[in-house]
Amino acid sequence: MTTVSSSAPDRVGGAPSRASLARRGSAFLYRHAKVRLALLLSAPLFWLGLVYIAALAALLITAFWTVDSFTGEILVDWNVDNVTKVLGDALYHAVTLRTVTAAVLVTLIDIAIALPIACLMAKVASRAVHRALVIAILLPLWASYLVKAYAWRSLLSQDGVIDWMLAPIGGESPGYGFEGSVVTLAYLWLPFVILPIFTALERVPDSLLDASSDLGAKTGRTFRHIVFPLIVPGIIAGSIFSFSLTLGDYIAVRIVGGATQMLGTLVYANVGVANNLPLAAAVSLIPLGIIFIYLGVVRRTGALSNL
Amino acid sequence: MSTQPAIRLTGLSKSFGSVVAVNSVDLDIAPGEFFSMLGPSGSGKTTVLRMIAGFESPSSGSVELFGKDVTNDAPFDRDVNTVFQDYALFPHMSVLDNVAYGLRVRGVKTAARISAARDALALVRLEGYGDRKPTQLSGGQRQRVALARALVVEPKVLLLDEPLGALDLKLREQMQVELKEIQRRLGITFIFVTHDQEEALTLSDRIAVFNEGGIVQLGDAEDVYRRPQTPFVANFVGTSAVFTADEASTILGHKGACSIRPEHMEILQGKAPSGVIALTGTVAETIFLGASTRIIVDLDAGKRVAVLEQNDLNMTNTKLGASVTVAVHSQFLAPLT
Known part of the structure; x- marks a missing residue:
């Protein structure tokens, strides 16, 4: 009893002197929440500003420059020729339409596949099946994008696996082209669509499904009236991924698309073959604009607030 | 009134893997009865309720509803409705749409179902709340909406799964009185699951005390309280000094x-x-x-x-x-x- 009471004041008295500066600093930060926040966030915000905002700004600015056709050097010569060319030329119209069509198709295919899988994972499967499905969906994300695209190239090839599988029912592989690109891109982005839908479904309490069937609704009606409205935000979140990733993709299209031109391949061709960075920048403004319009529409539905 | 029981359970059992949740329950519940299933959590009372509603299918045994075997019927084919413990209101629908949902599913015309839903809301004293979303209501009000939603489709039997569990004491006592009133007025069978012995004693015509998957005592409130037959009942329903034979x-x-x-x-x-x-x-x-x-x-x-x-x-x-x-x-x- 006496030893405890005599040693305790020493310890209490000793602590502040040993670490008084650090303690005072901590106390200062504790009282000043804004300073604390500024210290915490300044480095990541600086990085974000540099990488995202500055790069995007550079892109925007480059679109209004031009290239010297002899030397191939970029001239800081402000004009809107590139933008008017991109907006007015029939080639760019056709490619834009094709790319948006591909993005819409990929998104629809992914949603159609993701909904039943996500339902199975969230509401039906046992723990073991659930875990196996999560691994099956996440595992391809760890594999290289290129490997997966080339895997599809071999699947789609003449006398490839798809030809062989479809032969008994009189079908054949779509080969390299627009259809092949859509199928491959739908495969590549599927995990990004399944996961948000799965998360949204997991948040729907089972008791709501019980309540709906208790009130007389069969499974189809329960899905339409109860489940679907509640997972719309998840579906939209997934669609943002598949839609925007398809708009910007060029690698998979070059690998399985044959001669198919998409916005991404046009940008690539302008940067590489044509060495016309300003025109490439102008082309890349198209998917950027489309994404902004898409996000604007989505925002209006109020789905973003649930992301 | 028919002589048939509203609910007849025969040898009703349910196992989840190797765990026996309900072990061979036999029970008759009369039409118009306020019947409580009382027991600690894990005693099997909620599982019995879920088997009556059709959310779980029994491992063995049968469920009869007014003489008709409904053991293999889906929940949407049974004339019973449930008030859920967490209320299970549809968050994206207004209160009125929630209440009208069962009628909408049955194909009732818009005007008729709105007026029926309004009547049901009036029954639970929530007139004028129809346009709100469930999240804008207090716990007690959500409880009433859940009750109105189950009652509007005029079930023969109403199942209540610890409906008052989340309410504070004053509100709970008030809801107990209202439940009893509504049950008496409508004359339908209420099956009420609770772990609160006082609630069961207050409300029920008869009480089945559950423990470890089976009914350990069945009787009216006075019976169960005055003449507990096992040490478990003696101390779960109120407290008692228990003396062994020695x-x-x-x-x-x-x-x-x-x-x-x-x-x-x-x-x-x-x-x-x-x-x-x-x-x-x-x-x-x-x-x-x-x-x-x-x-x-x-x-x-x-x-x-x-x-x-x-x-x-x-x-x-x-x-x-x-x-x-x-x-x-x-x-x-x-x-x-």
């Missing part, structure tokens, strides 16, 4: 195991009247409860009992450590099986 014969001079309620014992002032068993002991603890005081006494015979003393006009001050005589009114001893 203790009963040595301490009380009574033949066979028995239990007695704290209010059927008293701290004796003066001489023991006839018909009581006087036991000496020491006061170990006193707990003031307002209208009464619970006095814990260590009997000299080596047993601890609780005595409930009313704090009425003759209130006496019992000191800790005081030597007292406990009078056991032997006519209230309940034999245990």
Whole structure:
């Protein structure tokens, strides 16, 4: 009893002197929440500003420059020729339409596949099946994008696996082209669509499904009236991924698309073959604009607030 | 009224893997009865309710609804409705749409279902709340919406799964009165699952006490409270001093195991009247409860009992450590099986 009471004041008295500066600093930060926040966030915000905002700004600015056709050097010569060319030329119209069509198709295919899988994972499967499905969906994300695209190239090839599988029912592989690109891109982005839908479904309490069937609704009606409205935000979140990733993709299209031109391949061709960075920048403004319009529409539905 | 029971359960069992949740329950519930299933969590009462509703299919046994075997019917084909513990209101629909949902599913015309839903909301005293979203309501109001939503489709049997569990005490007491009123007015069978013994005693025509997957006692409130048949019931429904057969014969001079309620014992002032068993002991603890005081006494015979003393006009001050005589009114001893 006496030893405890005599040693305790020493310890209490000793602590502040040993670490008084650090303690005072901590106390200062504790009282000043804004300073604390500024210290915490300044480095990541600086990085974000540099990488995202500055790069995007550079892109925007480059679109209004031009290239010297002899030397191939970029001239800081402000004009809107590139933008008017991109907006007015029939080639760019056709490619834009094709790319948006591909993005819409990929998104629809992914949603159609993701909904039943996500339902199975969230509401039906046992723990073991659930875990196996999560691994099956996440595992391809760890594999290289290129490997997966080339895997599809071999699947789609003449006398490839798809030809062989479809032969008994009189079908054949779509080969390299627009259809092949859509199928491959739908495969590549599927995990990004399944996961948000799965998360949204997991948040729907089972008791709501019980309540709906208790009130007389069969499974189809329960899905339409109860489940679907509640997972719309998840579906939209997934669609943002598949839609925007398809708009910007060029690698998979070059690998399985044959001669198919998409916005991404046009940008690539302008940067590489044509060495016309300003025109490439102008082309890349198209998917950027489309994404902004898409996000604007989505925002209006109020789905973003649930992301 | 038909002589058929509203609900008849025969040999109803349910296992989840190797765990037996419900073990061969036989039960008849009469039409118009307010029936409670009372038991601790994990006693199987909710599983029985879910099998009646159709959310779980029994491992064996059958469920009959007014003489019709519904064991293999889906929930949407059964004339029973459920009020869920978490209310399970559809968050994206207004209160009115929630209540009208069952009618919409049945294909009732818009005008008719809106007026029926309004009537149902009036029944639970929520007129004028139809346009709100469930999240804008308090717990008690959500509870009422859930009740209106289940009642609007006019079920023959209403199942209530711990519906008052999440409400505070005052609201709970108020809802108990309203539930009882609504049940009496509509005359439909209520099956009420609860772990709250007081709630079960207050509301029910009959109570089935559940433990470990089976019914351990079935009877009206007074039966279950006054004549508990097992030590479990004696201490789950209220509290009791439980005497084993040995203790009963040595301490009380009574033949066979028995239990007695704290209010059927008293701290004796003066001489023991006839018909009581006087036991000496020491006061170990006193707990003031307002209208009464619970006095814990260590009997000299080596047993601890609780005595409930009313704090009425003759209130006496019992000191800790005081030597007292406990009078056991032997006519209230309940034999245990």
